[in-house]
Amino acid sequence: MVDFLMNIELNNDSTYQQQIREKLVELIEQDSFGDKPLPSGRKMAQLLKVSRNTIVLVYESLVDEGYLIARKRSGFFVHPDLSLEHTLSNTVQMLHDKASRQPNWSKRLQKTPSDLPTLNKDQNWFNYPYPFIYGHIDINNFPVCQWRECSRIAESKGKLHEWVEGFIDMDDPQLITQIRQQILSKRGISAKNDEVLITLGTQNSLFLLTSLLAEKSVIFGVENPGYASLRQIISLCDSPMKPLELDNEGIILGEQLKDCNYVCVTPSHQYPTTVTMSIDRRKALLEQACNDNFVVIEDDYESEVNFIEAPIPALKSYDQDGRVIYVGSLSKSLSPGIRIGYLVADKKVVKELRTLRNLHYRHPPSNNQRITALFIGQGYYDSHIRRMRRTYEAKWIEMQLGIDLYLKNCKIHSTSGSFCFWIGLPNGITSKELLNVAAEHGILIESGDILFMQPDAPKNYIRLGFSAIQTDKILKGLKILGKLIDDLYQ
Amino acid sequence: MVDFLMNIELNNDSTYQQQIREKLVELIEQDSFGDKPLPSGRKMAQLLKVSRNTIVLVYESLVDEGYLIARKRSGFFVHPDLSLEHTLSNTVQMLHDKASRQPNWSKRLQKTPSDLPTLNKDQNWFNYPYPFIYGHIDINNFPVCQWRECSRIAESKGKLHEWVEGFIDMDDPQLITQIRQQILSKRGISAKNDEVLITLGTQNSLFLLTSLLAEKSVIFGVENPGYASLRQIISLCDSPMKPLELDNEGIILGEQLKDCNYVCVTPSHQYPTTVTMSIDRRKALLEQACNDNFVVIEDDYESEVNFIEAPIPALKSYDQDGRVIYVGSLSKSLSPGIRIGYLVADKKVVKELRTLRNLHYRHPPSNNQRITALFIGQGYYDSHIRRMRRTYEAKWIEMQLGIDLYLKNCKIHSTSGSFCFWIGLPNGITSKELLNVAAEHGILIESGDILFMQPDAPKNYIRLGFSAIQTDKILKGLKILGKLIDDLYQ
Numbered sequence: 001m002v003d004f005l006m007n008i009e010l011n012n013d014s015t016y017q018q019q020i021r022e023k024l025v026e027l028i029e030q031d032s033f034g035d036k037p038l039p040s041g042r043k044m045a046q047l048l049k050v051s052r053n054t055i056v057l058v059y060e061s062l063v064d065e066g067y068l069i070a071r072k073r074s075g076f077f078v079h080p081d082l083s084l085e086h087t088l089s090n091t092v093q094m095l096h097d098k099a100s101r102q103p104n105w106s107k108r109l110q111k112t113p114s115d116l117p118t119l120n121k122d123q124n125w126f127n128y129p130y131p132f133i134y135g136h137i138d139i140n141n142f143p144v145c146q147w148r149e150c151s152r153i154a155e156s157k158g159k160l161h162e163w164v165e166g167f168i169d170m171d172d173p174q175l176i177t178q179i180r181q182q183i184l185s186k187r188g189i190s191a192k193n194d195e196v197l198i199t200l201g202t203q204n205s206l207f208l209l210t211s212l213l214a215e216k217s218v219i220f221g222v223e224n225p226g227y228a229s230l231r232q233i234i235s236l237c238d239s240p241m242k243p244l245e246l247d248n249e250g251i252i253l254g255e256q257l258k259d260c261n262y263v264c265v266t267p268s269h270q271y272p273t274t275v276t277m278s279i280d281r282r283k284a285l286l287e288q289a290c291n292d293n294f295v296v297i298e299d300d301y302e303s304e305v306n307f308i309e310a311p312i313p314a315l316k317s318y319d320q321d322g323r324v325i326y327v328g329s330l331s332k333s334l335s336p337g338i339r340i341g342y343l344v345a346d347k348k349v350v351k352e353l354r355t356l357r358n359l360h361y362r363h364p365p366s367n368n369q370r371i372t373a374l375f376i377g378q379g380y381y382d383s384h385i386r387r388m389r390r391t392y393e394a395k396w397i398e399m400q401l402g403i404d405l406y407l408k409n410c411k412i413h414s415t416s417g418s419f420c421f422w423i424g425l426p427n428g429i430t431s432k433e434l435l436n437v438a439a440e441h442g443i444l445i446e447s448g449d450i451l452f453m454q455p456d457a458p459k460n461y462i463r464l465g466f467s468a469i470q471t472d473k474i475l476k477g478l479k480i481l482g483k484l485i486d487d488l489y490q
Numbered sequence: 491m492v493d494f495l496m497n498i499e500l501n502n503d504s505t506y507q508q509q510i511r512e513k514l515v516e517l518i519e520q521d522s523f524g525d526k527p528l529p530s531g532r533k534m535a536q537l538l539k540v541s542r543n544t545i546v547l548v549y550e551s552l553v554d555e556g557y558l559i560a561r562k563r564s565g566f567f568v569h570p571d572l573s574l575e576h577t578l579s580n581t582v583q584m585l586h587d588k589a590s591r592q593p594n595w596s597k598r599l600q601k602t603p604s605d606l607p608t609l610n611k612d613q614n615w616f617n618y619p620y621p622f623i624y625g626h627i628d629i630n631n632f633p634v635c636q637w638r639e640c641s642r643i644a645e646s647k648g649k650l651h652e653w654v655e656g657f658i659d660m661d662d663p664q665l666i667t668q669i670r671q672q673i674l675s676k677r678g679i680s681a682k683n684d685e686v687l688i689t690l691g692t693q694n695s696l697f698l699l700t701s702l703l704a705e706k707s708v709i710f711g712v713e714n715p716g717y718a719s720l721r722q723i724i725s726l727c728d729s730p731m732k733p734l735e736l737d738n739e740g741i742i743l744g745e746q747l748k749d750c751n752y753v754c755v756t757p758s759h760q761y762p763t764t765v766t767m768s769i770d771r772r773k774a775l776l777e778q779a780c781n782d783n784f785v786v787i788e789d790d791y792e793s794e795v796n797f798i799e800a801p802i803p804a805l806k807s808y809d810q811d812g813r814v815i816y817v818g819s820l821s822k823s824l825s826p827g828i829r830i831g832y833l834v835a836d837k838k839v840v841k842e843l844r845t846l847r848n849l850h851y852r853h854p855p856s857n858n859q860r861i862t863a864l865f866i867g868q869g870y871y872d873s874h875i876r877r878m879r880r881t882y883e884a885k886w887i888e889m890q891l892g893i894d895l896y897l898k899n900c901k902i903h904s905t906s907g908s909f910c911f912w913i914g915l916p917n918g919i920t921s922k923e924l925l926n927v928a929a930e931h932g933i934l935i936e937s938g939d940i941l942f943m944q945p946d947a948p949k950n951y952i953r954l955g956f957s958a959i960q961t962d963k964i965l966k967g968l969k970i971l972g973k974l975i976d977d978l979y980q
Contacts, residue, residue, distance in 0.1 A: 009671065022675060101780040101811040105838045108751075108785070110705045113845040121658060139651045148645045153504060155638045161629045166826035168611060182519055204851035215600045233849055261598075290591045295598070321591035336656035337856035348595045355603040359723055360850070361694035365858050366827035378508065379515035383555035386571075 008048060016050050021058045028067050028078055037075035038068070116232050117450055125468065129442040130477030134272075134420045134465030135336075141391055142335060143384045150374035154367060163366035169358040171198040172369035178376040179342050187303060188317030189326060194347040197354060200364050201341040202299060205327040206264075207233050208353050208360070209297065209343070213262065214239035221260035223251055225451035225461070227271045227299070230264060243453040246270060248413075250277030253288050260294045267315050268303040272451050272463050274418040282315050289323040300328045304385050306417035307393045322346050330372065332419070333385060340364060340372050392419065395466045398474040403464075405475075406482030409489055419467045422448070425460040429488045434462065437484050443477055498538060506540050511548045518557055518568055527565040528558070606722050607940055615958065620933040620967030624762075624910045624955030625826075631881055632825060633874045640864035644857060653856035659848040661688040662859035668866040669832050677793060678807025679816060684837040687844060690854050691831035692789060695817040696754075697723050698843050698850070699787065699833070703752065704729035711750035713741055715941035715951070717761045717789070720754060733943040736760060738903075740767030743778050750784045757805050758793040762941050762953050764908040772805050779813040790818045794875050796907040797883045812836050820862065822909070823875060830854060830862050882909065885956045888964040893954075895965075896972030899979055909957045912938070915950040919978045924952065927974050933967055 008023045010016055027033065038044070041059065045052040059076050062068040068076045125131045153159060163172070176196050184191055199205045206229075214220065214237035222231060224243035234241050242260060244251045250267060257263055265285075267277035277285075289296050298315045316326040329341035345353070357363065375381055399421060403412055411424030425434060431447035438445050448461030466474060498513045500506055517523065528534070531549065535542040549566050552558040558566045615621045643649060653662070666686050674681055689695040696719075704710065704727035712721060714733035724731055732750060734741045740757060747753055755775075757767035767775075779786050788805045806816040819831035835843070847853065865871055889911060893902055901914030915924060921937035928935050938951030956964060 011671070026675070026678065026680060101813075103783070103785050103812060103836075105836055108703060109839070109842055110703060110708070112842055113849060114842055116845070123658075136655060139654050142650060142654050144645070144647055144650055148642070151641055151645060152638070153508070155634065155641060157634055158503070160632060160634055163827045164629050164632050164825045165626060166821075166829070168613075181516055185519065200851035200855075203849070207850050213598060213600060218600070229849065236849065293593070295593050322593060323591075331656075335654045336852070337653045339656070339852065339855045346593075346595055349599070351604055352599055352602055355606070359603060359693070359719065359726065360697050361690035362826070362829065365690075365829045365855055368855050368858065377512040377515070379511065379552065379555050379557055382515070382519075383557070386556055 010048065010050070016048075016054050017058050017061075020048065020050070020054065021061065024058065024062060025067060028062075028082065033078050035077065037071075037077055040075055111236070113232070113236070116235075118228070122444060125444055128439075128444040130473055130480070131444040131468045132446075132464040132466065132477065132481075133444050133468050134446060134463055136465070136468040137332070137335065138391065138467055141384075141388055143380055143387075146378070146380040146384070147371070147375060150371045150378065150380070153374055154370040159370075163370045166366050167363050167369075169354055169363065171196075171363065172366060172373055174377070175340075175369045175373035178373045182376050182382065183328065183342075184344065187300060187311075187328075188313030189344060191344045192347070195344055195350055197343050197345075197350050197357070198364050198369060199329075199341040199343060199357070200339040200361075201331050201336070202301070202327055202329045203229055203233075203341075204339075205329070205341050205343040206230055206297070206299070208356055209325065209327075210234055210237050210239070211356055211360075212349070212352055216240075218261045219259055221251075221257055221263040221294075222453070223265060223270060224453045225272055225448060225457070226264075226453070227266070228450050230299075231453065241453070246273065246275065248275055249281045250275060251281075251285070253281070253284055257288060257294060258292050260292075262295050262297055263289070264297045264299065265315070266299045266301045268300055268311065269305070269415065269418040271299070271301055272420065272448060273413050273422045274415040274420065275413060276312065276416050277315070279312055282312070282318055285315070286318055286321070286323055290321055294323075296324045298324050298326050300326060302332060302418050303328070304333050305389065305392060305419060307389065307396050308416050316344060325349065330381075333388065334375075334381065338368055338372065340368060392467065395469075395471050395474060398471055399464070399466050399478070402475045402478030406478045407485065408482070409485060420463050420465040423462050423464060424458075425462060425485060426489045427460070429485065430459040431462045432459070434485065434488065437488070438481060441480050441484065443481055443484075445481070500538065500540070506538075506544050507548050507551075510538065510540070510544070511551065514548065514552060515557065518552075518572065521568075523568050525567065527561075527567055530565055601726070603722070603726070606725075608718070612934060615934055618929075618932050618934040620963055620970070621958045622933065622935050622954040622956065622967065622971075623958050624936060624953055626955070626958040627822070627825065628881065628957055631874075631878055633870055636868070636870040636874070637861070637865060640861045640868065640870070643864055644860040649860075653860045656856050657853050657859075659844055659853065661686075661853065662856060662863055664867070665830075665859045665863035668863050672866050672872065673818065673832075674834065677790060677801075677818075678803030679834060681834045682837070685834055685840055687833050687835075687840050687847070688854050688859060689819075689831040689833060689847070690829040690851075691821050691826070692791070692817055692819045693719060693723075693831075694829075695819070695831050695833045696720055696787075696789070698846055699815065699817075700724055700727050700729070701846055701850075702839070702842055706730075708751045709749055711741075711747055711753040711784075712943065713755060713760060714943045715762055715938060715947070716754075716943070717756070718940050720789075721943065731943070736763065736765065738765055739771045740765060741771075741775070743771070743774055747778060747784060748782050750782075752785050752787055753779070754787045754789065755805070756789045756791045758790055758801065759795070759905065759908040761789070761791055762910065762938060763903050763912045764905040764910065765903060766802065766906050767805070769802055772802070772808055775805070776808055776811070776813055780811055784813075786814045788814050788816050790816060792822055792908050793818070794823050795879065795882060795909060797879065797886050798906050806834060815839065820871075823878065824865075824871065828858055828862065830858060882957065885959075885961050885964060888961055889954070889956050889968070892965045892968030892972075896968045897975065898972070899975060910953050910955040913952050913954060914948075915952060915975060916979045917950070919975065920949040921952045922949065924975065924978065927978070928971060931970050931974065933971055933974075935971070 010019055041052050041055040044055045063070055066079055069079050070076055125133050176193055180191055210233050214234060216238050218239050219242055220234050220239050221242045221244045244256055251265055269276060300314050303311055316324040326344040409426040413422050435445055435447050446463045448463055449459055500509055531542050531545040534545045553560055556569055559569050560566055615623050665688060666683055670681055700723050704724060706728050708729050709732055710724050710729050711732045711734045734746055741755055759766060790804050793801055806814040816834040899916040903912050925935055925937050936953045938953055939949055
């Protein structure tokens with residue numbers, strides 16, 4: 001009994017009476033008391049740290065409602081009619097072995113996605129002095145005041161009706177306009193309203209696309225190493241995948257793409273090697289897409305994070321033949337919590353995706369769509385990107401310096417930006433081995449193993465992210481890491 | 491320049507500053523000014539018929555955000571860094587036959603979900619004087635101040651870090667607690683943290699569930715008439731469906747459920763007939779679920795909208811054997827735009843659903859999760875439900891009255907609540923026929939045809955929703971409708 005009662009977490013949102021009564025009704029329903037008396041008012045009051053009067057009032061109201069009866073000098077009991085009900089159902093229950101009555105879930109689950117290998121993110125990364133991890137934004141950069149201002153406008157009485165009802169299967173027209181005019185245009189892309197769809201981020205765009213396009217006989221070419229979640233989504237749809245080889249200009253064209261129906265690429269900064277696809281390679285890829293009849297899915301990943309040159313226009317901007325489906329998001333540039341992404345595709349494709357999206361979850365929350373539209377429209381997104389670029393540039397320079405100084409034995413991919421560096425360890429050192437030693441020295445790094453598709457992939461790649469680590473910790477962290485690598489190498 | 495500026499039609503939807511600023515950012519983005527100065531504050535003020543001060547404030551804020559620079563004695567110019575960015579342009583023109591190079595999308599689309607029949611919602615419903623439609627909330631009821639208060643708390647500087655980064659594959663622990671303590675407990679359900687998952691609403695919960703559980707050999711029993719979107723989701727997964735017959739206590743038990751693997755029900759108010767499943771039927775359904783080894787999916791739909799009696803505890807609350815998966819949402823009770831739903835299931839199931847959700851879209855936006863948690867925690871959700879119930883009760887009584895008075899020839903299902911009435915027209919009148927005549931008289935009603943599964947279903951059912959229509963229009967609208975029915979009947 002005591003255990004049950006300890007579960008009442010009394011709060012101030014409703015009266016104690018109400019909360020206690022609610023819990024007692026639940027317990028009575030569950031036949032927790034049988035034919036034993038309920039704890040006395042005084043005992044119960046002590047247990048719950050409320051006044052005795054509160055308990056008495058609750059008990060009396062339960063008597064009025066026929067849940068309890070009061071027996072003189074013995075206390076309060078569950079009403080026999082109720083007990084009878086429970087006895088009956090209990091008897092029926094006794095006839096069955098309880099375990100056998102429960103569904104056999106391991107048989108019923110058609111898939112067990114939790115068995116898929118995942119990047120094990122250490123949730124306690126902030127406890128490490130040197131967290132060289134990837135995928136965290138620097139929260140101090142979030143434009144609090146500007147976001148609040150836009151949120152306040154969207155939530156004002158006169159504006160509310162525009163989003164409270166939701167958009168059924170449509171998007172916020174203001175957000176579509178802003179994304180077209182201020183985000184896509186900067187990537188060289190011009191798209192009509194019916195060629196753009198708002199999603200819940202890149203992950204969701206890719207999921208919607210594979211739901212529509214994947215099938216047992218449809219081959220997806222994926223970069224190797226590449227984005228593990230993309231491979232997981234495709235494998236959910238039973239589509240065969242072909243790992244694509246890369247060089248220092250992006251994926252290698254020619255033979256390896258010939259039998260692909262879709263080729264998934266990250267041209268701005270290849271995930272995870274950070275290699276930028278050259279303009280010549282972009283043009284040639286589109287030419288081959290026409291000749292060999294494949295469609296390119298462009299994840300325009302970290303296009304905003306370019307520190308040394310003007311960014312190359314998106315692959316989509318060179319696309320004259322509708323051969324590119326373009327995917328972008330605000331997760332890396334603004335906040336992954338808000339979950340706003342977008343895709344650009346042929347209007348036939350967008351129409352079907354819109355219907356699918358409607359069946360999957362209706363639409364991305366309309367308040368977030370509207371706040372984001374205001375945020376972009378007021379110029380806050382652009383100025384935020386500019387500020388962010390400056391902040392991260394300082395870190396990136398520090399990283400370059402430290403890697404040059406301390407990671408001499410490693411193979412480094414030169415890069416024009418991104419939030420990370422992709423690093424090949426000297427032969428004989430595995431990433432897992434270094435990861436463990438580094439953790440002991442307060443350094444958090446990521447193994448690249450899971451980003452390779454084939455089981456016999458190289459085991460000596462690591463990714464060093466720098467969005468979470470403080471600028472002044474970078475050099476010191478890399479120095480220690482370099483020492484650890486050198487020690488392992490000897 | 492002048493032409494551009496003439497395009498700003500200032501309205502009262504937002505401040506002039508905001509509108510002018512937005513337009514200027516757009517013009518800057520389009521490189522409309524080049525290296526010329528922007529019009530002076532005075533000139534611009536004259537053009538737009540606003541005060542000069544307004545323009546000065548806008549210009550200054552654009553300087554702060556790095557869009558403009560002020561040059562002494564020369565005025566305001568676009569920041570040179572921005573102009574440089576615009577030199578990026580691509581003029582790739584290819585001389586190919588365009589059509590033949592484009593992908594053949596009709597061949598590539600693995601499904602065309604847009605071909606599925608849908609409820610045709612008239613987007614211009616508010617133009618009808620008598621919109622007896624379903625699924626719209628009364629926006630005037632939305633608790634603006636309370637929502638804004640919670641939004642302000644969630645967006646305060648000290649709180650921001652809790653959601654800006656997102657939750658990876660987890661949920662806001664505060665929201666889980668609030669849903670358990672304040673929503674599920676009122677439905678008689680006690681669930682552990684790892685038995686609850688936040689989703690983007692009921693549609694999304696059902697989609698995640700079918701993604702995990704459906705398969706060619708798995709039979710889903712669905713209520714008939716019933717929720718059309720559920721049937722569409724199940725058909726996406728190629729699972730066979732079995733239409734289930736109903737009586738005035740809910741779905742009929744026995745033979746028809748025997749071969750089902752899953753039985754999907756809406757016990758609070760059956761969709762669309764509004765019939766409430768009796769307690770005896772609930773208990774017997776669970777008993778049969780054990781004996782015939784099926785699992786019940788309970789969509790606890792409109793449980794808050796009960797006008798004449800205390801609501802019956804959820805089916806899930808009677809479930810001793812883990813035979814019920816429970817689905818609920820805040821879409822009908824608070825706002826469909828915010829897209830917050832939840833489900834309760836065995837922790838094994840929740841674990842796999844969580845992984846699937848992560849692959850589909852990561853998680854419902856974390857800011858909305860937090861705002862909703864605060865909103866429930868502050869007791870605002872409960873008091874909103876109470877207010878809402880009072881508002882709709884008045885409408886519901888008016889509906890009852892009008893239907894009794896004017897729809898004498900129709901078959902009416904008595905009900906304890908819901909936002910609609912399910913009405914059988916006199917023999918010989920089809921819903922489509924009435925729908926057209928009614929529309930000519932300013933009355934919007936919904937045909938029930940699409941809610942039936944079989945093609946030879948009755949064609950004489952309509953649904954009359956009352957959440958959108960004004961209370962004082964109800965009687966008058968029903969009077970006209972009754973007259974139209976009588977005319978068709980003669």
